[in-house]
Amino acid sequence: MVPITTFHYLVVAAALFVLGVIGVLTRRNVVIVLMSIELILNAVNLNLVAFSRMWGNLNGQVFSIFVTVDAAAEAAVGLGILIAFFRNRETINVDEIDLLKW
């Protein structure tokens, strides 16, 4: 069995990132779009921790803690916006949230 190198972790992180991008670009449900953004942030965290292990210091892990804090704040505010919008318009389809379209 080939030993697990940094390359393997980067491939998993790239796959998760691309799956998150597909979810953001193609789904119509706003909650699923927000969950795909969380997938993207998790892929970035995995990248950071893998490189932290490769170089042997803890900077990547501390940075990933900050990314997690930022993801929590962003999820809270995004879901607050979603609830406020749902209260006014009764829809959570991205296609129908088009007030700013010309």
Next chain:
Amino acid sequence: MNPVLNSGMAPVATPWFFYVLGGLAVASGVAVITRRNAVHAALALIVTLLSVAGLYLMLYAPFVAGVQIIVYAGGIMVLFLFVIMLVNIERSSKERRFNRMWPVGLAAACALMALFVSAIVKGKTVLTDPRTGQALWPDIIAKLPESSNTQQIAGMLYGEAGRMGQYTFAFEIASLLLLVAILGAVIMTKKKI
């Protein structure tokens, strides 16, 4: 600020752990973006987060794995589930899942994947470290000591022995960010401001 490298530790897990955890993460990631029911997608995202936490444990990062489980899977996903239950989306589980421009999105994501693969392959074979002359992405060489991981992260965040840590200022800014986010989320959901 480099921690002491402990070079005589046995590996923590066999490669099968990586393939199981990585495959589970990618498979439940696919489930997140394809499920029609939002609650199913949220549960699949919880499985993804837990398997990524297992990958962190394999990477000798127990504190980050704990933060991932407690904050992400235990806090953010519970918030998502509450909002999914608040927003009554019975109607949306019977509608179309993907919007009309989904081939364009898929093509853009495939282009992004091709870019990532070329970057990873190129970095593995072409780029070399100017200091040591080895490939810039070697096999995992440094084994971090697992017992004092939390103490070392705390030293970098809070400072130790009377000095400020390397990331103390960023830590204070992050707490300010959380305060602003809490205020924003509370005000956003009030009926009368």
